Amino acid sequence: MSPTEKRTTHFGYQEVPVDEKASRVADVFHSVAARYDVMNDLMSMGIHRVWKRMTIERAGVRPGHHVLDIAGGTGDLTLKFSRLVGPRGKVVLADINASMLKVGRDKLMDNGVGGNVEYVQANAENLPFPDNSFDCITIAFGLRNVTDKDAALRSMARVLKPGGRLLVLEFSKPNNPLLSKAYDEYSFRLLPKMGELVAGDGESYRYLAESIRMHPDQETLKAMMEAAGLERVEYTNLTGGIVALHRGIKL
Amino acid sequence: MLVTPTLLLAGCERTLNALLARDPAAPARLAALVGSRLLIRLEQPHLELVIHYHHAGLDLMRGEGVDETEVDAVVELTPETFSEWISGASIERLMFDGKLAVRGRIHLLEATRELLFDLNIDWESELARWLGDMPAHSLAEGVRRAARWGLRAKDELMQDVSEYVFEEARLLPGQQQRNVLRDHLTELEIATDRLEARFNRLQRKLTQPPQSASQEPRL
Numbered sequence: 001m002s003p004t005e006k007r008t009t010h011f012g013y014q015e016v017p018v019d020e021k022a023s024r025v026a027d028v029f030h031s032v033a034a035r036y037d038v039m040n041d042l043m044s045m046g047i048h049r050v051w052k053r054m055t056i057e058r059a060g061v062r063p064g065h066h067v068l069d070i071a072g073g074t075g076d077l078t079l080k081f082s083r084l085v086g087p088r089g090k091v092v093l094a095d096i097n098a099s100m101l102k103v104g105r106d107k108l109m110d111n112g113v114g115g116n117v118e119y120v121q122a123n124a125e126n127l128p129f130p131d132n133s134f135d136c137i138t139i140a141f142g143l144r145n146v147t148d149k150d151a152a153l154r155s156m157a158r159v160l161k162p163g164g165r166l167l168v169l170e171f172s173k174p175n176n177p178l179l180s181k182a183y184d185e186y187s188f189r190l191l192p193k194m195g196e197l198v199a200g201d202g203e204s205y206r207y208l209a210e211s212i213r214m215h216p217d218q219e220t221l222k223a224m225m226e227a228a229g230l231e232r233v234e235y236t237n238l239t240g241g242i243v244a245l246h247r248g249i250k251l
Numbered sequence: 252m253l254v255t256p257t258l259l260l261a262g263c264e265r266t267l268n269a270l271l272a273r274d275p276a277a278p279a280r281l282a283a284l285v286g287s288r289l290l291i292r293l294e295q296p297h298l299e300l301v302i303h304y305h306h307a308g309l310d311l312m313r314g315e316g317v318d319e320t321e322v323d324a325v326v327e328l329t330p331e332t333f334s335e336w337i338s339g340a341s342i343e344r345l346m347f348d349g350k351l352a353v354r355g356r357i358h359l360l361e362a363t364r365e366l367l368f369d370l371n372i373d374w375e376s377e378l379a380r381w382l383g384d385m386p387a388h389s390l391a392e393g394v395r396r397a398a399r400w401g402l403r404a405k406d407e408l409m410q411d412v413s414e415y416v417f418e419e420a421r422l423l424p425g426q427q428q429r430n431v432l433r434d435h436l437t438e439l440e441i442a443t444d445r446l447e448a449r450f451n452r453l454q455r456k457l458t459q460p461p462q463s464a465s466q467e468p469r470l
Contacts, residue, residue: 049261050257050261053257053261054257057257057312057313060316060317060321062288063286080310083303083305083310084310087286111307112307
């Protein structure tokens with residue numbers, strides 16, 4: 001490929017050069033990090049907590065396990081995992097964005113979480129861990145922001161121990177046309193306005209709505225996980241398919 | 252809906268943790284349980300629940316698909332046994348009666364009951380966090396005084412109503428009147444029995460031959 005023919009990828013509905021997406025996504029999250037939790041509660045009317053709880057239940061994490069929470073942001077999953085793995089286990093909170101990681105670390109420290117949690121600024125496409133390191137990997141609302149999703153899934157499969165499980169919690173495609181219509185109205189009209197009012201940044205929340213639409217649907221993501229080397233991949237639609245929880249096992 | 256049980260569990264967990272945070276005895280009890288996992292299997296409605304203890308309280312999770320080797324104790328019980336258990340029945344008795352099956356660290360069950368059902372919440376200290384020590388104490392003292400007055404008023408009202416019903420309006424018999432009536436009825440019952448016996452003997456006398464009648468004792 002000649003240097004002039006730059007490969008592009010989507011950033012919401014825009015096409016941007018591949019090497020530019022990560023920095024653009026980073027800008028979005030630098031901008032919203034401080035109000036991230038408040039906005040999540042407001043946008044989802046608190047249901048995101050239930051989706052995350054279901055992820056934790058499906059993760060089957062036990063005392064002594066090593067868990068990697070990718071794109072862990074403000075540490076909602078890490079907080080719970082750190083209790084479940086106990087002092088013999090370990091949780092790594094990884095995020096590409098330093099602002100989000102800082103908010104997450106402060107929040108976890110305020111909640112008395114210490115000894116068994118590590119913080120790593122890492123790109124999901126090239127995870128800086130040895131092969132077969134983790135019993136469980138979760139990525140909640142993070143995969144759609146990754147530039148090369150296939151590379152990220154392959155990287156996750158690599159660092160997962162045999163028998164370990166990968167859980168991907170991500171926005172998906174609602175299976176009811178009526179719900180889909182209402183959801184579109186909500187996310188394209190109301191969401192940017194809420195972002196403007198609460199986080200003072202409507203554009204970032206417009207990107208959120210657009211990036212959700214550009215994210216692969218349930219079946220496509222399942223096929224991508226299988227292609228990355230995971231087996232027994234299954235998914236569960238939550239809240240009518242607005243969100244889907246995919247789970248795959250490395251055998 | 253798929254998320255409903257999770258939502259209910261989240262609500263229960265939040266409530267229990269909020270209550271435990273206000274119980275002065277809870278930290279010591281929790282410290283002894285930290286890291287333990289208890290699987291509860293309830294029959295009808297079928298429900299599997301994992302309780303995981305940590306320093307700040309407990310996590311409640313659905314237990315479907317959880318292997319018994321992943322938990323410290325497994326309890327299988329019916330709703331009736333559950334209500335007996337929380338009302339203080341001895342775990343040994345329930346086990347010997349075959350109503351309760353426990354595997355693993357049995358004492359976890361006793362510790363769980365102690366933690367969750369012997370809650371002694373310090374409301375005054377919670378109020379003090381919001382209002383300050385003095386206002387909280389005054390308010391708590393006021394509530395305690397009101398509660399004492401309420402109990403005394405209830406006792407006096409019950410006494411007055413019973414006096415009116417039994418003594419003044421005579422709508423219902425009192426205890427003493429009932430005893431007298433019972434004595435009279437007993438006497439009447441005995442007298443009736445005697446009379447019946449006499450009638451029977453007279454009847455036998457009239458129907459039997461004269462030689463056997465002469466052997467009858469006198470009335």
